[in-house]
Amino acid sequence: MGLFRQRVTGTNCLTSSASGVFIIGALCGSALMYLLDPEKGHHRRKMLGGKVRGMVGNAGKSSRRPDEGHVAEDQVLIERVRSQIGHVISYPKDIEIYASSGRILVSGRISEDEAEILLECVRGVKGVTEVDDDLEITPNDLSRPPLDELVDQRPM
Numbered sequence: 001m002g003l004f005r006q007r008v009t010g011t012n013c014l015t016s017s018a019s020g021v022f023i024i025g026a027l028c029g030s031a032l033m034y035l036l037d038p039e040k041g042h043h044r045r046k047m048l049g050g051k052v053r054g055m056v057g058n059a060g061k062s063s064r065r066p067d068e069g070h071v072a073e074d075q076v077l078i079e080r081v082r083s084q085i086g087h088v089i090s091y092p093k094d095i096e097i098y099a100s101s102g103r104i105l106v107s108g109r110i111s112e113d114e115a116e117i118l119l120e121c122v123r124g125v126k127g128v129t130e131v132d133d134d135l136e137i138t139p140n141d142l143s144r145p146p147l148d149e150l151v152d153q154r155p156m
Contacts, residue, residue, distance in 0.1 A: 078097045104122055106122055112140060
């Protein structure tokens with residue numbers, strides 16, 4: 001009899017399983033009240049359905065070709081970089097940005113004052129893992145005034 005006997009110390013098995021069932025029941029009831037609320041329940045159910053559809057839609061990503069997802073991700077990364085460099089350099093349209101799996105190639109003409117600022121900005125963009133510098137650095141160009149001077153000269 002000693003081999004098959006289990007010793008339970010401190011708690012009663014029946015009590016602990018009953019409290020577990022009670023907690024699970026309370027959580028399920030709360031979730032149902034949350035989703036079936038007459039005022040906001042419709043919106044919550046719609047939002048939950050969208051999230052579930054998104055998860056199911058993303059489940060098939062692994063069966064696609066490996067290169068297929070990188071093209072879209074690279075384009076998003078290029079747009080992120082381009083939007084950030086517009087805040088730190090005078091002529092962002094002179095800069096070309098290329099991306100491949102988190103690696104960014106920056107090329108184009110830029111003044112020596114703005115080159116390091118540009119590279120630091122690109123390194124700080126979310127998703128960038130490496131930055132390749134193919135910039136043509138020019139002396140500070142006095143023939144191209146800074147943009148703030150151009151804004152001051154525009155007719156009102």
